[in-house]
Amino acid sequence: MNLDSKIAIVTGASKGIGAEFSRMLVHNGTEVYGLARSKDKLNELQAELGDAFHPVVMDITKPEALEKWVSKTFGRNHQPDILINNAGVMYSDNVDDLSLDEWHNMINVNLNGVFYLTRLIVPVMKENENVCHIINIASIAGLLGNPSISGYNASKFGVRGFSEALFKELRYDGIKVTAVFPGSINTDLFDKIEGMENHPNMMKTTDISSTVKFLLETDDNYLINEITMRPLNPKDPS
Numbered sequence: 707m708n709l710d711s712k713i714a715i716v717t718g719a720s721k722g723i724g725a726e727f728s729r730m731l732v733h734n735g736t737e738v739y740g741l742a743r744s745k746d747k748l749n750e751l752q753a754e755l756g757d758a759f760h761p762v763v764m765d766i767t768k769p770e771a772l773e774k775w776v777s778k779t780f781g782r783n784h785q786p787d788i789l790i791n792n793a794g795v796m797y798s799d800n801v802d803d804l805s806l807d808e809w810h811n812m813i814n815v816n817l818n819g820v821f822y823l824t825r826l827i828v829p830v831m832k833e834n835e836n837v838c839h840i841i842n843i844a845s846i847a848g849l850l851g852n853p854s855i856s857g858y859n860a861s862k863f864g865v866r867g868f869s870e871a872l873f874k875e876l877r878y879d880g881i882k883v884t885a886v887f888p889g890s891i892n893t894d895l896f897d898k899i900e901g902m903e904n905h906p907n908m909m910k911t912t913d914i915s916s917t918v919k920f921l922l923e924t925d926d927n928y929l930i931n932e933i934t935m936r937p938l939n940p941k942d943p944s
């Protein structure tokens with residue numbers, strides 16, 4: 707896909723890798739609808755990126771609100787070419803300490819939210835004459851289970867299964883589906899996690915956005931359906 711003059715939706719666009727995807731896309735000529743709950747942060751990003759970035763204050767766990775927004779924004783003459791399902795939350799606790807709220811929040815944002823938006827965007831993409839691309843941001847935690855992140859693992863393994871089924875379901879409709887499995891990235895995701903400090907050996911947000919750019923720019927009949935990214939040396943250098 708040539709990114710120039712395309713239309714993209716990025717969830718979790720207010721910060722972290724979602725903000726970086728939005729920058730990368732706008733810098734390459736794409737119009738971006740950036741969804742998140744934090745109005746101020748979305749407005750700051752619009753001040754940086756200009757009118758090609760449309761801030762959309764949205765909680766992706768609310769299917770009715772998503773439905774309203776999709777039906778008023780997209781139609782026959784205005785169809786998205788790219789959907790990046792990126793919004794996510796993480797809590798870490800042993801299973802007997804993980805609260806119901808934490809579990810439900812991870813499943814609702816990381817997995818249900820991906821389904822709620824994708825089911826609304828697929829019909830509009832099917833009408834799009836361009837080859838379209840759905841990118842689901844899972845995590846290395848969607849491939850490997852580990853102690854104290856069972857809820858996060860369950861949500862991200864779910865994203866992997868959803869993505870694999872979807873890639874096989876949508877390939878003949880001209881819609882690519884890629885699941886992305888990054889290791890640790892230097893963002894705010896670990897803020898709520900005790901004992902998990904960010905450090906310079908984590909991947910940079912631009913490492914991930916440049917790889918996503920590469921995925922999007924592949925030839926129309928070439929699909930990379932899964933990709934894993936890791937820091938070479940993941941240890942804190944200090």
Ligand SMILES: NC(=O)c1ccc[n+]([C@@H]2O[C@H](COP(=O)([O-])OP(=O)(O)OC[C@H]3O[C@@H](n4cnc5c(N)ncnc54)[C@H](OP(=O)(O)O)[C@@H]3O)[C@@H](O)[C@H]2O)c1
Pocket residue numbers: 717718719720721722723724741742743744745747764765766767792793794795796815843844845846887888889890891892893894895896
């Ligand atoms: N950082 C890592 O090491 C890492 C590694 C692998 C995978 N990932 C995945 O990468 C994705 C992005 O994470 P990040 O590292 O960039 O974290 P981040 O900086 O904490 O950003 C998370 C984004 O998700 C949005 N979000 C959370 N709940 C939402 C909701 N209910 N509705 C709409 N948006 C919501 C947040 O916006 P608001 O708070 O404004 O709503 C924010 O924009 C996540 O899916 C995460 O699991 C991260």
